[in-house]
Amino acid sequence: MIRSHVLICGGTGCTSSNSPAIRKKMEESLAAHGLAEEIKVVQTGCFGLCALGPIMIVYPEGVFYSRVTVDDVEEIVENHLLKGRVVDRLVYNEAAAGEEKHEVSSLADTGFYKTQLRVALRNCGVINPENIDEYIGVDGYQALGKVLTEMTPQEVIALMKASGLRGRGGAGFPTGLKWEFAAKNICDEKYVICNADEGDPGAFMDRSVLEGDPHSVLEAMTIAGYAIGAHHGYIYVRAEYPIAVKRLEIAIKQAREYGLLGKNIFDSGFDFDIDIRLGAGAFVCGEETALITSIEGNRGEPRNKPPFPANKGLFEKPTIINNVETLANIPQIINKGPEWFSSMGTETSKGTKVFALGGKITNTGLVEIPMGTTLREILFDIGGGIPGGKQFKAAQTGGPSGGCIPAKHLDTPIDYESLKAIGSMMGSGGLIVMDEDNCMVDVARFFLEFTVDESCGKCTPCRIGTRRLLEMLNNITEGKGTLEDLDKMEDLCHYIQKNAMCALGQTAPNPVLSTLKYFREEYEAHVVEKRCPAGVCKKLLSYEILADKCRGCTACARKCPVGAISGTVKQPHVIDKSKCVKCGVCMETCKFGAILKK
């Protein structure tokens, strides 16, 4: 008889910090203490608080252990599981800036989880993703059963439209409407595609859903197939997500064994099956027409729209493409009703959204919040603020396609429209936080470098336009830019937005435009004063030794990798600027604060 469950995170974050070894040790240790029959070890998907991994939760108490190591396992078994004494040393300690430290023994009480509302991530970190029975135990496949036995395809579409669900991959197109377009096309064959080609740097919510709750995606795809009259589905997932691919394969196999995929599901006469297609990691393949081209076996390049995939998609047949997070919402919407879903969120954006917090933020990880939550709540209440007492400067939403949001817009309620209005976009939900040490010109340059690399080259505005933009940005970071360049850049940005063929090119200028809009003074400092205010752009930096503070200890001279520092013992040293590579090692080494960065 099982009296306790030990949940160990098996997401990518915790796996790379050794959670499989912890699980193995836990199983061995439980067996050694004769507890194997009473305590079950469960591998789950991501809990979301990746910064604190590997994470372990012990139920029924719900004790939340963070940063567990293999050596801690024996202590947890001997004290907690055998004798009921919680190992305080490992319990997550929440120390908000300026507040007193307090231990948080239950997950639900942490600032990180308290204000979250988990719909798409509801099962991540709760069930074992490799066991279909556990998914069924939390009402899995109930929605599919209801749809196939009680509803017509038209009713399913009407329900989706009523819920107000919009695509979570970036553009925010209403899901029900997309299904309706595809359903209306009469054709012998149609397809359902799950877009799991998550490419935004810093976004990992789709991976987390696939790793933590793969059956919810399969169930939703089957429902979509029934609604539009398709019998075949493809999941397009990048090969660089090996754990997600493995769990999807297991999930598909189990669903087939149970007859939840295949012929005549629930004796309704409806057939549906799903295959996986692996992508090689090209960013452009997240664009739906490029993704379709790639599944067809060709090089991933976008096509002109129209025709839209709902009319002419995969193999020229009507096709719907939904993002992973969108799909993960669907079984819940069917089970709980469209009114439940549309009661969350804002006027135009219903439900919740998952954001991947990264960059200069204390709680790196995944958060799911109702639409309409402000950026300030996400970053400071849930995210724990900026580490090291630094000042918040900007947050980038939507990855390389999005824009940065400055401090003055921190209180904007987040939804599709409000983000667009302030020059950014929802995107897939990557949220990269920048503090006073980030140079905004360098940030724009970084994102543009990414799009230049990832541009497929099919259309000229994207292939050549983004490269010219990058060249101008490089010039500015090297102090070679002019004020005229800033205006030229803006013109070129608008030109690319209007003329590029697909969303990759159309959105590529967003990081440049938004930083120009909110941080023009930083650009001007680079151009006019030849100075990088954040001290990032190396070409504009110089290091100097302050003679009155230097004690002549020689530490910096010994550490300098290029021998640019000279001087005699107990005498002030000097840096030869022609040799200096501006690595900053001297500054880190100096104990007297004698080195100045300008």
Added chain:
Amino acid sequence: MKSLAELQAIRDRMKNSVALREGTGDIRIVVGMATCGIAAGARPVLNTFVEEVEKQNLVGKATVTQTGCIGMCRFEPIVEVFEEGKDRVTYVKMDSEKAKRVVAEHIKGGRPVYEYTIGEAQK
């Protein structure tokens, strides 16, 4: 699987197992599992509580957990029952048979088994 009934059967079978992770139920049964408790036989008592709670279909309602020594080692095994809005009940010198009665009469029936409580033991 060809019918919803089969799906429901799996769901019902798994429900109890997964419910354990939804946190504590309304009633908490806490078994003292320090060295003194274990030496006095707390382990079979704990296991009996877990089994009985499941057998009587009380999984969503009551949660069995353990705690350390509460300082009255001569009364071990000690079991305490906490319920929202009610006084806590402390049972002493427990064994498996007593545990079964506590689940049936107190947890399910709502009537504490006074003869096993600490008040009776100290008379």
